[in-house]
Amino acid sequence: MSSPSTTLPPVPAPAGRPGTVPRLRRRAGHTPSRPRRSLLLTVLTGLVLLYSLVPLAWLVISATKTQQGLADSFGLWFSGDFALWDNITETFGYHDGVFTRWLLNTVMYVVVGAGGATLLAVLGGYALAKFAFPGKRAVFAVVIGAVAVPGTALAVPTFLMFSTMGLTDTPWAVIIPSLISPFGLYLMWVFASQAVPDELLEAARIDGAGEIRTFFQVVLPLLAPGIVTVLLFTVVATWNNYFLPLIMLKDPDWYPLTLGLNSWNAQAATAGGEPVFHLVITGSLITVLPLIAAFLLLQKYWQSGLAAGSVKE
Amino acid sequence: MTTLETVAGADRRPDRPPARRDRRSWAGWGFIGPFVLVFAFVFLAPIVYSVHLSLFRDQLIGGTTFVGLDNYQQALQDEQFWSSLSRVSLFLLIQVPIMLGIALLVALALDSGRLYGRDFFRISIFLPYAVPAVVATLMWGFMYGTRFGLVSDVNDALGVSLPDPLSPGLVLASIGNIVTWEFVGYNMLIFYSALRVIPNSLYEAAEMDGAGQIRVITAIKLPAIRGALVIATIFSIIGSFQLFNEPSILQKLAPNAITTSYTPNFYTYSLSFSGQQHNYSATVAIVMGLITMVIAYVVQLRGMRKES
Numbered sequence: 001m002s003s004p005s006t007t008l009p010p011v012p013a014p015a016g017r018p019g020t021v022p023r024l025r026r027r028a029g030h031t032p033s034r035p036r037r038s039l040l041l042t043v044l045t046g047l048v049l050l051y052s053l054v055p056l057a058w059l060v061i062s063a064t065k066t067q068q069g070l071a072d073s074f075g076l077w078f079s080g081d082f083a084l085w086d087n088i089t090e091t092f093g094y095h096d097g098v099f100t101r102w103l104l105n106t107v108m109y110v111v112v113g114a115g116g117a118t119l120l121a122v123l124g125g126y127a128l129a130k131f132a133f134p135g136k137r138a139v140f141a142v143v144i145g146a147v148a149v150p151g152t153a154l155a156v157p158t159f160l161m162f163s164t165m166g167l168t169d170t171p172w173a174v175i176i177p178s179l180i181s182p183f184g185l186y187l188m189w190v191f192a193s194q195a196v197p198d199e200l201l202e203a204a205r206i207d208g209a210g211e212i213r214t215f216f217q218v219v220l221p222l223l224a225p226g227i228v229t230v231l232l233f234t235v236v237a238t239w240n241n242y243f244l245p246l247i248m249l250k251d252p253d254w255y256p257l258t259l260g261l262n263s264w265n266a267q268a269a270t271a272g273g274e275p276v277f278h279l280v281i282t283g284s285l286i287t288v289l290p291l292i293a294a295f296l297l298l299q300k301y302w303q304s305g306l307a308a309g310s311v312k313e
Numbered sequence: 314m315t316t317l318e319t320v321a322g323a324d325r326r327p328d329r330p331p332a333r334r335d336r337r338s339w340a341g342w343g344f345i346g347p348f349v350l351v352f353a354f355v356f357l358a359p360i361v362y363s364v365h366l367s368l369f370r371d372q373l374i375g376g377t378t379f380v381g382l383d384n385y386q387q388a389l390q391d392e393q394f395w396s397s398l399s400r401v402s403l404f405l406l407i408q409v410p411i412m413l414g415i416a417l418l419v420a421l422a423l424d425s426g427r428l429y430g431r432d433f434f435r436i437s438i439f440l441p442y443a444v445p446a447v448v449a450t451l452m453w454g455f456m457y458g459t460r461f462g463l464v465s466d467v468n469d470a471l472g473v474s475l476p477d478p479l480s481p482g483l484v485l486a487s488i489g490n491i492v493t494w495e496f497v498g499y500n501m502l503i504f505y506s507a508l509r510v511i512p513n514s515l516y517e518a519a520e521m522d523g524a525g526q527i528r529v530i531t532a533i534k535l536p537a538i539r540g541a542l543v544i545a546t547i548f549s550i551i552g553s554f555q556l557f558n559e560p561s562i563l564q565k566l567a568p569n570a571i572t573t574s575y576t577p578n579f580y581t582y583s584l585s586f587s588g589q590q591h592n593y594s595a596t597v598a599i600v601m602g603l604i605t606m607v608i609a610y611v612v613q614l615r616g617m618r619k620e621s
Contacts, residue, residue: 038427045422045434048415052438052498055452058463062455074470075456075463124348131341139349146356154602156585156594157363158355177355185348211340240445242558247586258447262562265451269565277455284448291443299436307506 056288063087063285067278087282094279101253102260103286106239108171109256113178114234121181121230125188126219130196143182159247173248174256178238184230191226191305192219228298229305239291257287366595377592384596393574394597398604400485401576405553408489413545416497420504421530435505439498446495446558453491454479454566479567488559496552500545507541508534543616547609554605557582577601 058075064084065073073079092099127133128140158177159168167173196219204214220227242258249255252263261283268275295302370380388394419438423431441449456463457478468474478487515533524532535542557578564571573583577597584594 035426037429039429041422041425041427042429045419045428048419048497049434049437051494052441055449055456055494056440056444058456059448059452074466076466120348120351123344127341127344131344133339133341133345136341139345142357143352146352154356154359154363154598156581156591156598157359157366159585160366160591160595161359161362176351179351180348180355211343215344236443240447242445242447247582258445261451262447265562266565280451281455284451287448288444292440295440295443296436303506306502307509 059285063282070277087278091279091282102255102257105254106256109174110235110238113175114238116179117181117184117234118231120179121184121188122227124185126192128189129192155243155247168248169250171254174245177244181234184234187230188226195222225301225305228301232302236291363595363599366592367599369592371592384593388596388600397574397577397580401553401556404485408492409549412493412497413500416500417504419501420508423505424508439502441494442499449491449495450559450562454563457487481570484567484570491559503541503545504538507538511537543613547612550609551605
């Protein structure tokens with residue numbers, strides 16, 4: 001994240017780059033490199049912060065309420081009875097534990113789909129960045145052009161095609177389309193262009209390392225922050241996917257969490273259906289937590305990966 | 314893959330015979346090949362297949378027959394299609410500027426170094442991106458609701474009656490709010506990452522010229538992140554034209570306000586899965602894809618032209 005340091009004569013450092021420029025003025029005052037903190041600006045940005053966090057607070061608070069408590073109490077404060085543990089138990093136990101099944105399905109789609117998408121994007125991005133091969137321009141034009149094609153516009157034709165091949169209502173119908181992430185390929189291409197020096201590749205080749213060995217021993221470690229970034233974004237895309245499984249799957253045994261939660265919610269609207277809003281809310285919280293945890297734990301890696309990715313734009 | 318292993322040996326000679334280039338080419342294909350194969354299967358094949366489908370029609374009598382461009386003609390005269398298209402266009406014209414504007418302001422505020430607790434702001438505002446659209450819509454749907462929603466809480470507490478966010482007049486704005494909530498942080502992060510890599514020397518030059526904060530923003534920061542702004546705009550346009558998840562999930566809460574042809578994508582979905590009109594559905598999807606590509610292309614041209 002550090003900006004290139006300067007060789008210019010000592011002038012006051014620019015705004016917004018604390019620490020990246022040698023601090024020559026050590027006055028206690030506010031140099032432009034250490035601008036005065038603004039309470040007003042913090043409060044204004046705080047409004048957007050509230051907007052972002054209040055719904056999540058609502059979700060956490062609501063997950064502690066019973067179905068009755070949801071209707072009776074104020075949305076942003078706890079009701080008398082703290083039912084979070086009961087709700088969690090009931091969520092996992094409802095309908096013979098189908099929630100566990102959906103959770104495991106989602107994990108499978110993520111491991112195979114997002115893992116595979118990341119692998120293909122890393123290999124492809126590296127090839128685009130570091131190799132000259134015939135047809136490279138064509139590959140590039142087609143992939144970039146296809147990014148502009150709305151993914152969901154393709155979904156119905158993909159369903160029809162998969163349907164004639166007998167792939168619908170199987171996990172493959174969800175996994176195979178998840179394997180392609182044009183955004184991941186783009187990010188990896190930009191990242192590999194910068195992170196892998198040509199001299200290093202030349203050196204490895206002169207030392208007699210084959211392409212595969214060079215890739216695993218020299219290139220892969222250098223790409224690590226980019227890989228974490230791509231992996232995180234493909235994981236989010238797969239974990240949160242709704243439209244694709246919606247059209248591809250009929251059998252609830254193959255549902256991911258998103259489809260399952262929606263089916264519980266829709267249950268209340270059907271005749272004679274039992275409303276289980278407290279389970280929908282608790283299940284939603286359980287669905288959200290792993291991704292938020294991943295983003296928080298891996299912050300350093302994916303943010304540096306994204307910053308490098310934006311250089312070329 | 315063993316051919317790849319032998320490539321390095323040829324590199325040792327400095328005179329680089331032409332054969333080396335060819336073998337290196339194969340090495341490149343070895344890495345990109347798997348991506349291209351799967352890409353052809355899940356992107357190119359469905360496009361070709363849907364073009365094929367769009368040229369046929371399922372008749373009650375006579376089975377599937379070739380009808381040329383009849384389906385396209387029908388789509389261009391389809392009122393349901395046009396009203397769904399104008400609905401997402403209206404959505405796009407209002408929601409996207411608001412969302413990107415807020416994202417840009419927050420990114421500039423973070424980048425100015427004037428905030429207390431900058432890192433906390435950055436990660437917290439980004440978090441909604443990690444929430445699935447299904448969960449986001451269910452959450453906001455509950456909060457909008459009159460049964461145990463925040464709107465009804467406010468009504469009870471203050472003795473007022475706020476308009477129902479799920480009424481036909483307001484539901485589009487309510488969807489806009491959900492989409493804005495989901496993607497403000499994501500766009501903010503794209504802009505912020507682009508701002509962080511602006512070279513210091515530009516700020517130093519501006520400093521010596523005596524430029525103020527506003528001038529630095531308009532003369533340095535905004536031009537420097539133009540690429541990121543254009544890309545975020547294009548992604549947002551594509552996203553608006555594809556709108557499906559939020560309206561389809563909210564439909565259960567607002568069945569009177571949201572029809573099955575509420576957005577173009579919802580329309581193609583309904584045609585295919587409720588109406589069994591696969592051929593016509595493919596046609597509408599193609600027309601919509603073409604419109605999206607043209608608009609994305611025009612925006613890109615305009616955005617890049619100003620750069621020179």
